[in-house]
Amino acid sequence: MPRITVKVDGISYEEDVEPRMLLVHFLRDRLGKTGTPIGCDTSNCGSCTVLMDGKSVKSCSVLAVQADESEIVTIEGLSSDGNWHPMQRAFHEEHALQCGYCTPGMILAAIDLLKDDPDPSDDAIRQGLEGNLCRCTGYCNIVRAVRRGAGEMGVTTR
Amino acid sequence: MTDTMSEVGRARRRKEDARLVTGRTQWTDNIQLPGMLHVAFLRSPMAHARITRVDVSAARGRPGVVAVFGGADFAAEQGSLPCAWPVTEDVVIPDHPPMAVSEVRYVGEAVACVVATDRYKAADALDAIEIDYEPLEPVLDMTEALAEGSPTVHESGNKAFTWKFAQGDIGEAFRDAPVVIDRTFVQQRLIPSAMEPRAVVAQTDGDRFTLHSATQIPHILRVMLALTTGIPEHRLRVIAPDVGGGFGSKLQVTAEEVLCLLITRRLGRPVKWTESRSEGNLTVHHGRDQLQRISVAAERDGRIRGVKVDLLADMGAYLMLVTPGVPLLGAFMYNGIYKMDAYDFTCTGVFTTKMPTDAYRGAGRPEATYAIERAMDELAVEVGLDPMEVRRRNWIKHSEFPYTTIAGLTYDSGNYEAATDRALALFGYDKLRAEQADRRDRRDPVQLGIGISTYTEMCGLAPSRVLGSLSYGAGGWEHAEVRMLPTGTVEVVTGTSPHGQGHVTAWSQIVADALGVPFEDVSVIHGDTASSHKGMDTYGSRSLAVGGIALVQACEKVREKARQVAAHLMEASADDVEFSDGRFRVRGTTTERTIQEIALATFAAHDLPEGFEPRLDAQATFDPDNFSFPHGTHLCAVEVDTETGATTIRSYVAVDDVGKVVNPLIVEGQVHGGIAQGIAQALFEEAVYDAEGNLLTTTMADYLLPSAADLPDFVTDRTETPATTNPLGVKGAGEAGTIAATPAVVNAIVDALRPYGVRDVRMPCTPERVWRTLQNRALQNRALQNRALQNRALRNEEGASA
Numbered sequence A: 001m002p003r004i005t006v007k008v009d010g011i012s013y014e015e016d017v018e019p020r021m022l023l024v025h026f027l028r029d030r031l032g033k034t035g036t037p038i039g040c041d042t043s044n045c046g047s048c049t050v051l052m053d054g055k056s057v058k059s060c061s062v063l064a065v066q067a068d069e070s071e072i073v074t075i076e077g078l079s080s081d082g083n084w085h086p087m088q089r090a091f092h093e094e095h096a097l098q099c100g101y102c103t104p105g106m107i108l109a110a111i112d113l114l115k116d117d118p119d120p121s122d123d124a125i126r127q128g129l130e131g132n133l134c135r136c137t138g139y140c141n142i143v144r145a146v147r148r149g150a151g152e153m154g155v156t157t158r
Numbered sequence B: 001m002t003d004t005m006s007e008v009g010r011a012r013r014r015k016e017d018a019r020l021v022t023g024r025t026q027w028t029d030n031i032q033l034p035g036m037l038h039v040a041f042l043r044s045p046m047a048h049a050r051i052t053r054v055d056v057s058a059a060r061g062r063p064g065v066v067a068v069f070g071g072a073d074f075a076a077e078q079g080s081l082p083c084a085w086p087v088t089e090d091v092v093i094p095d096h097p098p099m100a101v102s103e104v105r106y107v108g109e110a111v112a113c114v115v116a117t118d119r120y121k122a123a124d125a126l127d128a129i130e131i132d133y134e135p136l137e138p139v140l141d142m143t144e145a146l147a148e149g150s151p152t153v154h155e156s157g158n159k160a161f162t163w164k165f166a167q168g169d170i171g172e173a174f175r176d177a178p179v180v181i182d183r184t185f186v187q188q189r190l191i192p193s194a195m196e197p198r199a200v201v202a203q204t205d206g207d208r209f210t211l212h213s214a215t216q217i218p219h220i221l222r223v224m225l226a227l228t229t230g231i232p233e234h235r236l237r238v239i240a241p242d243v244g245g246g247f248g249s250k251l252q253v254t255a256e257e258v259l260c261l262l263i264t265r266r267l268g269r270p271v272k273w274t275e276s277r278s279e280g281n282l283t284v285h286h287g288r289d290q291l292q293r294i295s296v297a298a299e300r301d302g303r304i305r306g307v308k309v310d311l312l313a314d315m316g317a318y319l320m321l322v323t324p325g326v327p328l329l330g331a332f333m334y335n336g337i338y339k340m341d342a343y344d345f346t347c348t349g350v351f352t353t354k355m356p357t358d359a360y361r362g363a364g365r366p367e368a369t370y371a372i373e374r375a376m377d378e379l380a381v382e383v384g385l386d387p388m389e390v391r392r393r394n395w396i397k398h399s400e401f402p403y404t405t406i407a408g409l410t411y412d413s414g415n416y417e418a419a420t421d422r423a424l425a426l427f428g429y430d431k432l433r434a435e436q437a438d439r440r441d442r443r444d445p446v447q448l449g450i451g452i453s454t455y456t457e458m459c460g461l462a463p464s465r466v467l468g469s470l471s472y473g474a475g476g477w478e479h480a481e482v483r484m485l486p487t488g489t490v491e492v493v494t495g496t497s498p499h500g501q502g503h504v505t506a507w508s509q510i511v512a513d514a515l516g517v518p519f520e521d522v523s524v525i526h527g528d529t530a531s532s533h534k535g536m537d538t539y540g541s542r543s544l545a546v547g548g549i550a551l552v553q554a555c556e557k558v559r560e561k562a563r564q565v566a567a568h569l570m571e572a573s574a575d576d577v578e579f580s581d582g583r584f585r586v587r588g589t590t591t592e593r594t595i596q597e598i599a600l601a602t603f604a605a606h607d608l609p610e611g612f613e614p615r616l617d618a619q620a621t622f623d624p625d626n627f628s629f630p631h632g633t634h635l636c637a638v639e640v641d642t643e644t645g646a647t648t649i650r651s652y653v654a655v656d657d658v659g660k661v662v663n664p665l666i667v668e669g670q671v672h673g674g675i676a677q678g679i680a681q682a683l684f685e686e687a688v689y690d691a692e693g694n695l696l697t698t699t700m701a702d703y704l705l706p707s708a709a710d711l712p713d714f715v716t717d718r719t720e721t722p723a724t725t726n727p728l729g730v731k732g733a734g735e736a737g738t739i740a741a742t743p744a745v746v747n748a749i750v751d752a753l754r755p756y757g758v759r760d761v762r763m764p765c766t767p768e769r770v771w772r773t774l775q776n777r778a779l780q781n782r783a784l785q786n787r788a789l790q791n792r793a794l795r796n797e798e799g800a801s802a
Ligand code: FES
Pocket: A037, A038, A039, A040, A041, A042, A043, A044, A045, A046, A047, A048, A049, A058, A059, A060, A061
């Protein structure tokens, strides 16, 4: 069984994994990182989105072995010192979640989106989040939240 | 209490969010228990077949496999999955074994299972199970299923029931009617698609059983599982932890819930099953799937005389929890918001070899609203009126409430004029009509269409006596308990079971007002039959309109108890003690006690009124007298590219009236999500079976849920006409958006294409379907023209030869 070294939410792990094990199952079943949920088996829903070396990936379409030597950030590692990331706050403020199942993936995808386009138009947000499905909200408030998050992140990094 | 102080009505950010945005969630699939085993199900690849051989022996030896079971292994104890809604006396409720034993009747039906030490090993071993099938003919089309000589799903035939309802003289209404609209609409089959797949964890200590399930109905489930499995109710605890959406799909007693309980009982070890999305698309109950014939008789001026409805409803292979009742929830709604003298409704439930249908957001009411709102547009064209004008001429006027409709429901309140005027203004109706005329004149290949939906619905399920008269197997009350704790904070136990609706927040707002305590000082317990012993759960837009009222009543009881203690401590008569902002004050004095002081004094119990039980808690069970009737006007503008068939929603305006609002943010969210699902039915979604009965839309790549890129921003607003049937004045809000949106969108598309002779487009109105509809119309138009030319030529010849 291959051994992988991976940093998840700031903690280093060294684990033996079956070659076929999906990253999302590694996170959930092996590390107990259940903040990242699974919504499909065809890489369509985006619920499982995490940041891998800073880029958003669907962790159901990455093998755990492919994450060897990488750094993963899940929704659980996003706040620092108990302070929510501006995007987490924005989702809360704009009521951009109902059941919350899509939310971790949505927040991480949004953060990644802003890396390329720090001040996206509504249209760009909608296109950028195309790979993340939400069945509850109808997306209006998600778009608002991403806009608000973008504004706050701009302010805090400037 | 002044309005500025009031919690009810405030756009409170949700308490639920802290957990959800940080990933500290408790989805059922998160649960890991010591020694836990994983279950994987083998499912029928055939739509209809006899099972002739099951051999699980090879799978038993596979690595990590603890047990393998076929249907015969459970035959003696698995019972039949329940149908709680026997809609007629002669309804056929076929035996529905959780695991098929001798015959399979839809693709995806469970036929065997592996129990193993991890989910990968369980899935691996499924390959080693051998099952032989003797194929039987599938039954896929409802009309054919009812025809003589059709192969049958069950021995008894393909008809489950016929249910009829009639009011007024329908024959008279249609006799010599100046205008008759007669249309058949197809309500395609839908897959509810909550983002959280189903999951079940079952465990036992040999005496007591605990079932975690991603369910909307922990309380109902407990009763039903006790009846199905024989595990006594008092030894069975059902927990709905965090649940990731339901939309009706988790209002079910599923085969997997029953089987996981039976497996844990057999093996004495905890077991978990989590479905994959493909498994879910096959086996989570589907929604809609009706063939609707609607006839409207009207006067030349557009006034409706009567409506006649003939429905075929696809039940799928079995009747599940409320399968046969779903179309009947629409039976009282085909008259919509309109006045008429006669109404006639017939529904026949039909068995096919497909996944059973059951509740999906709106359940029966979206179908009804679709049919009448589509028909209203057709009527408008027929009588040459603007579609809004024809609605105005027929709808119940604000001054006429309360109004008893032809279907026998009493709409307590409503103001269709106000909601419509507001919507028209936000939408810019006249301007859009002018642009439409212009595009028509210019023969613009991109045509503009305007769709209207003026809807109402019955929700807040429901008065128990009404449910009883409809043969439903349970009541429609809801329960709440309110406990003031010694330190003055409040614990609420609710029988509702939220899965995204924000009850923790909304209930906190209600209690904060009723007891005068801070919003932050209220916590809400739900979804566990051990801590919330009594409830009817969450569906049918009932939680606030029924559960919220139970909560108000429980708070009243607590307040009255506290008043007695306060009066005693302040040496006053209870009648002289006023309550406001959490303080009891002796009228006309400055002597006062806070409710928190009373809570502590009650806990200490040193000095209480004679005979007073030292407790500041109360329970209440509320059974409504009536449904609630939210309503509204939705307007949709679409651009349809007549060359490609592509539809783009240009603007969408929704003005809803859900009565008084506890939290406008939550209501808006419900409306947004509802509209999205309604639009999705109109434009994108359809569960498709092939000619052999295989589901073709098993993945999210084939069954197209809209993404953010597929939907526009919605403009939403509200009018507020309080319900008169409950003390909060609230109406249900969870389903309204879905109910309203579908006809608004399709009306808009058909409106865009009217100049081309199009009178209907079947849902989902995909570009291909719109394009084909246009091509067919063009062909027909050409054929008509040719015939006219030929006739003219013929006449000319005749004239010449004469
Ligand atoms: S779980 Fe759906 S994309 Fe990964």
